[in-house]
Amino acid sequence: MSIFELPCKNRTDQTEVCEVGVVRRGRAKSWGHPFARPRSRRRRSPSAGKRLPPLLRISPALLLVAVVRNGGIHSGTDDLGADTHSGGAHTDWLRNVLGGLLFGVGMTLGSGCGNKTLVRVGGGNLKSLVVLAVAAIAAYGMLWTPLFERAFLPWIGPGTVNLAGYGIQAQDLGALATKVSGAENAAGSRIAVGAVIALAVLAFVFASREFRQSFDNILGGAVIGLAVVAGWWITAGPMGRSWKEWAEMATEVPSRVQTQSYTFISPMGDIVRWIMEPTHLTFVNFGIVALLGVIAGSFLYSIFTKNFRFEWFRSGADAVRHVVGGMLMGVGGVLAMGCTVGQAITGVSTLALGSIVTFVAIVAGAAATMKYEYRRMMREE
Numbered sequence: 164m165s166i167f168e169l170p171c172k173n174r175t176d177q178t179e180v181c182e183v184g185v186v187r188r189g190r191a192k193s194w195g196h197p198f199a200r201p202r203s204r205r206r207r208s209p210s211a212g213k214r215l216p217p218l219l220r221i222s223p224a225l226l227l228v229a230v231v232r233n234g235g236i237h238s239g240t241d242d243l244g245a246d247t248h249s250g251g252a253h254t255d256w257l258r259n260v261l262g263g264l265l266f267g268v269g270m271t272l273g274s275g276c277g278n279k280t281l282v283r284v285g286g287g288n289l290k291s292l293v294v295l296a297v298a299a300i301a302a303y304g305m306l307w308t309p310l311f312e313r314a315f316l317p318w319i320g321p322g323t324v325n326l327a328g329y330g331i332q333a334q335d336l337g338a339l340a341t342k343v344s345g346a347e348n349a350a351g352s353r354i355a356v357g358a359v360i361a362l363a364v365l366a367f368v369f370a371s372r373e374f375r376q377s378f379d380n381i382l383g384g385a386v387i388g389l390a391v392v393a394g395w396w397i398t399a400g401p402m403g404r405s406w407k408e409w410a411e412m413a414t415e416v417p418s419r420v421q422t423q424s425y426t427f428i429s430p431m432g433d434i435v436r437w438i439m440e441p442t443h444l445t446f447v448n449f450g451i452v453a454l455l456g457v458i459a460g461s462f463l464y465s466i467f468t469k470n471f472r473f474e475w476f477r478s479g480a481d482a483v484r485h486v487v488g489g490m491l492m493g494v495g496g497v498l499a500m501g502c503t504v505g506q507a508i509t510g511v512s513t514l515a516l517g518s519i520v521t522f523v524a525i526v527a528g529a530a531a532t533m534k535y536e537y538r539r540m541m542r543e544e
Contacts, residue, residue, distance in 0.1 A: 254334045254517050255500075257322035258315075262499025263506075263521040265491045266428075267528020271536070273298070273488025276503040277427035277496060281454060285461025288474045293482070294489035295431065301493025302432030315498065336360075336514040357514060391509050394424030398449060418448040424512075426505025428496030430454040499524070 270276040273294040275283060280298070283291035304310045326334055331342045337353030346352055374380050397403060399422040410420040418433065430450030437446040465471035476482040496502045499521045501510050507525065510518025 252325055252327035252332055252334060254324050254326060254520075255319070255322065256324060256517070256520055257319050258498055258500065259506075259517045259520040260524045261319070262495045262497070263524025264528040265495025266499055266502060267495075267525040267530075268532045269298075269488045269491025269493075269495055270503070270525075271488070271529045271532040272484045273492055274485060277431070277492060278457065278502070278504045280492075281427060281457040282461040285458040285463075286465040287471045290474055290476055290481075290485055293476075294485050294492070297486050297489030298428070298493035298496070299431035299435045301490045302428050302497050303435035303493075304432075305494055305497035306429060306432040307436055311497070319498075334516045336516065336519075339516070353514060360514075387508070388512075391424050391512055394449075394453075394509070395422065395512075398422045398424070413445075415445050417445040419450065420448075423449055424509045425453055426450060426501050426509055427454055427457070428493065428502045428505060431493065432497065 266276075270279075273280065274290060277298065280291045280294050284295055326332075326338075329342075331338055332349070335353065336356045338349055340346070340356050341349045341352040344352065368384075369375055398406070403422060407420055410417050427450070430448070430453065433446065433448060434451050434454060437443065437451065440446065462471070476485065492502070496505070499506060501507075501518065501521060503522075503525060506518045507522040511522060
C-alpha cells in the first residue's frame with residue numbers, strides 16, 4: 164500500500180491510467196509506476212481511504228510500544244530504549260535526511276519500498292527481483308565494506324548532535340517532553356506522548372469514510388502495526404533475554420542479537436553476506452528470517468488467490484530506472500538506518516526523533532521524484 168497516488172489526466176471508455184504513462188487510442192502505455200493503482204471512473208477525493216493504511220500501521224504500534232516500554236521495567240522485558248532507534252542521546256540528523264531522500268527517490272524509481280519489493284518478488288515480479296538484488300548488493304557494500312566509512316562518515320559524522328549536552332538523555336519525543344515539562348518520570352511522558360499521537364492518527368484516518376468502509380484497510384494496517392509490536396516483544400521479552408544470554412556464552416557470536424523489530428534494508432545486505440558464506444549459520448538473524456518470511460507469505464497468498472504472474476521490464480529505460488532505484492534504496496536505506504518499515508513504522512513506534520526526520524525525508528524524496536516523473540510523462544505526451 165502506498166502513501167501517494169498520481170492523478171489521472173487521460174481517460175477513455177476502455178481504461179483510465181493512474182501510472183506514469185499515457186493513453187493513446189484507448190491503449191495504456193505504462194512504465195509501471197510504484198504508486199499506480201486502478202481507479203474507478205468516479206473521481207476520488209485527495210483523502211482517499213486507500214492512502215491511509217500506512218498511518219494506521221503506525222498508530223497501534225505507537226501506543227502499544229509506549230506501554231510495553233514503560234511496563235518492561237516491571238515485567239522482565241528489556242527497556243526498548245536500551246539498544247534501538249531512540250536508545251542513545253545522539254541524533255544523526257544529516258544521515259537521516261540524506262538517507263531518507265535517497266531512499267524516497269529510489270523507491271519511486273524502483274516501483275516500491277523494500278517491503279513492497281519483497282511482496283512483489285513473492286508474487287512473481289522479476290523486475291522487483293532485480294531491484295532486490297541491486298539493493299541487497301548496495302546495502303552489503305554500505306554495511307560490510309569500507310564504503311560508508313570512506314565515502315560518508317568523514318563529512319556526515321561531524322553533523323551528529325549529542326542531546327545529552329542539553330540535558331536530554333534519549334532522542335525520543337518522550338524524553339524531549341520530559342525535559343521541556345520538567346517531569347521526573349520519562350516513562351510516563353512516553354506513554355502520554357505516544358497515546359496522544361496514536362489517538363490523533365487514529366482520528367485522522369477514521370475521518371475518511373472510504374477508509375472506514377474498507378475492512379481490508381483496517382485489518383491490514385492493524386496487523387502490520389501489531390506485528391511490529393510483536394517483534395519488539397519477542398526480542399525484548401523473556402525469549403529475547405534468553406537469546407541474548409545464550410549469545411554471550413556462544414563460541415561463535417551470532418549476528419545482530421539485540422532488541423529489534425522489522426526492517427528490510429540491512430537484512431538485504433546481511434543476506435548477501437550469508438549467501439557468500441552459507442555455512443556460517445550464525446549470519447542468519449532476525450532480519451533475514453523476516454525478509455524471507457515476507458517473500459514466502461506473498462508467494463503463498465499469490466498462489467492461493469491465483470494472482471501469481473511473471474512480469475519483466477517493458478524497455479531498456481525501464482530496466483535502468485529500476486536498477487538505479489534499487490541502488491539508491493540500498494545506499495539510502497543503510498544511510499538512514501531504516502526504510503519505510505524500519506524507520507517510518509518500527510522507528511516511529513519508539514517516538515525516535517531520527518525516525519520521524521527520516522520518514523519526512525522519504526516522503527519528500529518520493530513526492531519530488533513522482534512530480535518529476537509526472538511532468539516528464541506530460542512532456543513526452
